[in-house]
Amino acid sequence: MTTLYQDHLTVLQQRYEAALTHFQCDAVVLASGHKQYYFQDDHTAPFHSYSGAQQWLPFTLSAETYLIIEAGKKPRIVWPIRDDFWHAPNPVPAGEWQDSWDITPARRDDKWFQGLPEKCAWLGPEPQDFAYVIPGFNTYVDFAKAVKTPYEIAAIQRASVRGAKGHLAARDAFLNGLSEFEIHLAYLQASQQTANQEPYPSIIGVNEHASVLHYEHKDFDRSANPLTLLIDAGATEHGYASDITRTFTKQDDEFRALVKSLDSAEQEMAKKALSGMSYPELHQEALRTIAGILQDHKICSLSVDEQISKGITQTFFPHGLGHLLGLQVHDVGGFHQDVLGTRREPDANAPFLRLTRTLEENMVLTIEPGLYFIPMLLDKMQAEIPQHGCNMALIKQLIPYGGIRIEDNIVVKDEAPVNLTRQAFSECEA
Ligand code: GLY
Ligand code: MN
Ligand code: MN
Numbered sequence: 480m481t482t483l484y485q486d487h488l489t490v491l492q493q494r495y496e497a498a499l500t501h502f503q504c505d506a507v508v509l510a511s512g513h514k515q516y517y518f519q520d521d522h523t524a525p526f527h528s529y530s531g532a533q534q535w536l537p538f539t540l541s542a543e544t545y546l547i548i549e550a551g552k553k554p555r556i557v558w559p560i561r562d563d564f565w566h567a568p569n570p571v572p573a574g575e576w577q578d579s580w581d582i583t584p585a586r587r588d589d590k591w592f593q594g595l596p597e598k599c600a601w602l603g604p605e606p607q608d609f610a611y612v613i614p615g616f617n618t619y620v621d622f623a624k625a626v627k628t629p630y631e632i633a634a635i636q637r638a639s640v641r642g643a644k645g646h647l648a649a650r651d652a653f654l655n656g657l658s659e660f661e662i663h664l665a666y667l668q669a670s671q672q673t674a675n676q677e678p679y680p681s682i683i684g685v686n687e688h689a690s691v692l693h694y695e696h697k698d699f700d701r702s703a704n705p706l707t708l709l710i711d712a713g714a715t716e717h718g719y720a721s722d723i724t725r726t727f728t729k730q731d732d733e734f735r736a737l738v739k740s741l742d743s744a745e746q747e748m749a750k751k752a753l754s755g756m757s758y759p760e761l762h763q764e765a766l767r768t769i770a771g772i773l774q775d776h777k778i779c780s781l782s783v784d785e786q787i788s789k790g791i792t793q794t795f796f797p798h799g800l801g802h803l804l805g806l807q808v809h810d811v812g813g814f815h816q817d818v819l820g821t822r823r824e825p826d827a828n829a830p831f832l833r834l835t836r837t838l839e840e841n842m843v844l845t846i847e848p849g850l851y852f853i854p855m856l857l858d859k860m861q862a863e864i865p866q867h868g869c870n871m872a873l874i875k876q877l878i879p880y881g882g883i884r885i886e887d888n889i890v891v892k893d894e895a896p897v898n899l900t901r902q903a904f905s906e907c908e909a
Contacts, residue, residue: 482575483628483629483630483633484537484575484576484579484630485579486628486629486630487628487629487630487631488535488554488579490628491534491535492548492554494620494623495507495548495620496550496551498600498616498619498620499548499549499550499600500550501619501818502600502613502615502616502619503598504596504598504599504600504613504616505549505550505596505597505598505599506547506548506549506595506596506598506599506600507547507548507599507600507601507602507616508545508546508547508548508592508595508599508600508601508602508603508606508607508611509529509531509532509535509545509546509548509602509603510529510532510544510545510601510602510603510604510605510606511528511529511532511533511540511541511542511543511544511545511603512526512527512528512529512532512542512543512603512604512605513542513543513604513605514526514542525675526541526542528540528541528542528544528718529602529603529604530718530805530806530807530811531602531603531617531620531621531806532544532545532546532602532603533717533718533806534624534631534718534806535554536556536576536717537574537576537630537717538572538574538576538717539715539717539718540718541559541569542559543559543587544556544557544558544559545557545591545592547595549596553579553580553581554579554580554581555580555581555582555583556580556581556582556583557583557585557591558571558582558583558584558585559585559586559587560584560585560586561586561587562586571584592607592608595611599611600612600613600616601613602616602617602620615819615820618815618818618819618820619818619819619820621811621812621815622812622815622817622818622820623818624805624806624810624811624812625803625805625810625812625813625836625839625842626839626840626841626842627805627841627842627843627890628841631719631805631843632841632843632890632899634716634717634718634719635716635719635720635721635804635805635843635888635899636899636902636903637716638678638713638714638715638716638719638720638721639714639721639723639888639899639900639902639903640903640906640907641670641671641672641714641716641721642670642712642713642714642721642723642900642903643723643900643903643904643906643907644669644670644671644907645665645666645667645669645670645712645714646666646710646712646723646725646904647669647904647907647908648665648666648668648669648670649662649663649665649666649669649683649708649710649712649727650708650710650725650727651665652665652666653685653705653708653710653727653729654727654729656701656702656705657701658685658697658698658699658700658701658702659683659684659685659688659696659697659698659699660697660698660699661701662683662685662708662710663681663683663697666681666683666710666712670712670714671714672714672715676714676715677712677713677714677715678713678714678715678720678721678722678808679713679720679722679808680695681710681711681712681713682694682695682709682710682711682712682724683697683708683709683710683712684707684708684709684710684881685698685702685705685706685707685708685881686702686704686705686706686707686879686880686881687878687879687881688709688881689707689708689709689726689851689880689881689882689883690851690852690853690854690878690881690882691881692797692798692849692851705729706728706729706730706734706879706880706881707726707727707728707729707734707880707881707882707883708726708727708728709724709725709726709881709882709883709884710724710725710726710727711723711724711884711886713808718806719805719806720804720805720806720807720808721804721888721899721900721903722804722808722845722847722886722888723886723887723888723900724847724884724885724886725885725886726738726741726882726883726884726885728880733776733873733876733877734877734880736776737772737776737850737877737883738883738885740772740775740776741769741772741848741849741850741883741885742885744768744769744772744848745846745847745848745885745886745887746887746898746901747768748761748764748765748768748800748846748848749846749887749889749896749898750895750896751764751896752838752844752846752889752891752892752896753838753891753892753893753894753896754838754839754840754891754892754893755837755838756837756838756891757837757838758800758801758832758834758835758836758837758838758844759823759825759826759829759832759835761800761846762799762800762825762826762829762832763826763829765796765800765848766787766792766793766796766828766829767783767787767792768848769792769795769796769848769850770783770786770787770791770792771783772850773786773791773792773795773850773869774786777870777873778795778869778870778873778874778877779791779867779868779869779870780868780869780870781867781868785868786868789864789866789867790828790864791860791864791867791868791869793828793856794853794856794857794859794860795849795850795851795852795856796848796849796850796851797831797849797851797853797856798831798847798849799825799829799831799832799833799834800832800834800846800847800848801833801834801844801845801846801847801886802833802834802844802845803833803834803836803842803843803844804843804844804845804888805843809833810843812836813833813834813835813836814833814834814835814836815836816835816836822835823835823836838891839891840891840892840893841890841891841892842890842891843888843889843890843891843899844888844889844891845886845887845888845889846886846887846889847884847885847886847887848884848885849882849883849884849885850882850883850884851881851882851883851884852874852877852878852880852881852882853882854878857869857871857874857878886900887899887900887901888900
């Protein structure tokens with residue numbers, strides 16, 4: 480019986496062989512990349528391998544590793560050997576994966592690439608020969624990455640469980656009055672990772688900070704009156720990310736009722752991630768749902784249709800409903816309609832939407848509606864839309880709470896999408 484990993488490799492081999500045929504190449508090299516030094520410094524940025532290379536291996540890939548894929552041949556991995564007593568050694572990981580690969584150890588000045596076929600493509604940074612740069616090859620293989628193999632879904636599922644453990648610890652830290660920094664430490668401890676291993680810098684915003692969409696600071700001071708915690712944080716399993724947001728509240732009040740409404744609406748939206756559904760259409764439905772919540776909670780007295788025609792809803796929900804998820808948090812190929820990279824741009828009223836594809840079974844994506852009180856956007860709305868119908872006195876009371884985002888990771892299915900995030904929380908809370 481084959482393993483999930485072996486089946487995954489077979490799928491990748493087929494996808495890449497189709498690309499090799501299309502571009503009339505004999506081989507493709509995928510390079511993990513190099514460590515990058517900061518300007519005039521001997522300190523490097525945290526290393527993240529090129530995701531296209533990482534996709535092929537069931538462990539976290541290190542720098543200066545090269546994969547060589549040729550039609551009909553066992554894939555080859557060129558493994559970096561270093562005589563370096565400054566850093567920890569980088570042994571070839573043990574495991575069954577080795578049966579599927581030819582492993583070539585190489586020192587930095589070994590000329591392993593001199594034996595490559597003449598018609599060779601290079602994906603990843605720093606090609607050895609610019610003749611290897613084949614325009615369009617990257618786009619061609621990126622298109623297929625949206626649909627995940629069972630091996631990839633299992634990795635995202637494990638990343639979701641680690642993320643859920645972190646979120647529950649963060650919630651408890653918030654309810655105990657700890658600072659953003661302390662909440663972050665609790666998150667890292669429970670999700671078993673260092674900050675550099677997070678798939679993206681976690682967003683941990685207490686009170687008004689919850690209204691900053693990509694708030695990346697961590698306040699060291701504890702809030703005197705903590706009302707809200709918005710935490711958007713994930714975990715990584717050999718490159719595959721989870722991307723989870725929860726909004727926790729301290730008091731049983733109008734803001735908590737708003738969180739509850741958005742949480743229910745988000746779960747309904749996630750159920751619509753079905754094969755054949757247009758994601759831009761789902762985003763338009765989300766705008767209408769949020770307009771309904773604004774009306775129900777008496778934040779805006781205009782009807783859903785009036786709010787939509789005046790563009791009121793985007794004041795409170797300015798970002799996209801979600802994006803593809805995988806080896807990159809905002810995974811590649813979200814705008815591509817085919818292997819040649821034909822793009823569909825988002826609708827004019829949704830400029831920040833990152834996914835314009837029609838959904839297919841086993842795509843993995845996020846559903847992440849938000850509802851924020853962002854002073855800059857509220858000022859703009861008041862200046863530009865005189866008949867906005869919003870209850871500014873109520874909004875003034877809600878501004879100190881910042882905002883709400885609820886984000887789950889969903890596997891698209893023909894009938895019932897799988898909500899990896901809700902499953903992960905259920906498992907951790909059981
Ligand atoms: N964590 C970034 C995002 O949700 O898209
Ligand atoms: Mn996201
Ligand atoms: Mn997120």
